[in-house]
């Protein structure tokens with residue numbers, strides 16, 4: 001099912017494992033081209049926004065097909081144990097990196113389930129390089145997986161992750177978000193650019 005054997009398989013029949021009749025759709029023609037940045041969906045996003053003093057500032061680049069790469073550097077704000085990244089924040093980074101795959105399908109989606117395997121500690125100051133891909137789509141369900149490597153794109157594996165996203169109408173965000181933030185986001189040029197390219201009626 002996967003196009004990249006470099007991302008270790010988790011095996012088993014977890015809800016993030018695509019069923020046999022899942023498909024791999026074409027990348028949406030409006031999606032960023034391979035090598036181009038996938039912009040932050042929201043400047044106030046803790047993971048990818050730049051309007052956040054302690055945020056992770058994940059940078060994401062579209063890959064071939066339904067894949068992408070992302071990277072961020074662990075700062076002193078991201079500690080759990082002394083000098084080590086907090087596991088929950090690393091999981092947040094994977095949530096966003098895997099979620100960014102949905103821009104390649106140009107369909108809004110939210111995380112239904114996210115699984116993270118921590119394989120190696122991630123020290124403050126290190127850069128985590130993430131590779132993520134869609135491994136199947138069935139109906140509104142988008143199955144994804146990712147690997148995070150330390151120091152470089154072929155560095156030692158620190159984490160692997162898999163997630164199930166559920167495609168939602170844009171009203172999921174506009175109806176459920178705190179109204180003043182939704183109103184501000186409507187004025188955010190990055191959000192507007194992203195939404196313009198979405199298939200908003202899954």
Ligand SMILES: CCCCCCCCCCCC(=O)SCCNC(=O)CCNC(=O)[C@H](O)C(C)(C)COP(=O)(O)OP(=O)(O)OC[C@H]1O[C@@H](n2cnc3c(N)ncnc32)[C@H](O)[C@@H]1OP(=O)(O)O
Pocket residue numbers: 015041095096099108109110111112113139140141164166168173191195
């Ligand atoms: C302005 C633009 C900005 C765009 C901004 C983009 C931001 C991206 C940010 C990163 C991503 C996030 O953190 S998103 C934030 C964290 N996630 C959330 O807040 C989601 C909260 N949950 C929900 O709102 C809801 O539960 C949904 C939408 C996920 C599902 O509700 P629903 O729409 O009623 O659908 P439902 O019928 O229940 O489920 C559809 C199918 O998915 C399956 N399914 C649903 N949830 C799960 C689950 N947890 N584990 C397994 N399977 C599940 C069901 O079994 C079903 O399968 P079958 O019967 O069809 O087989």
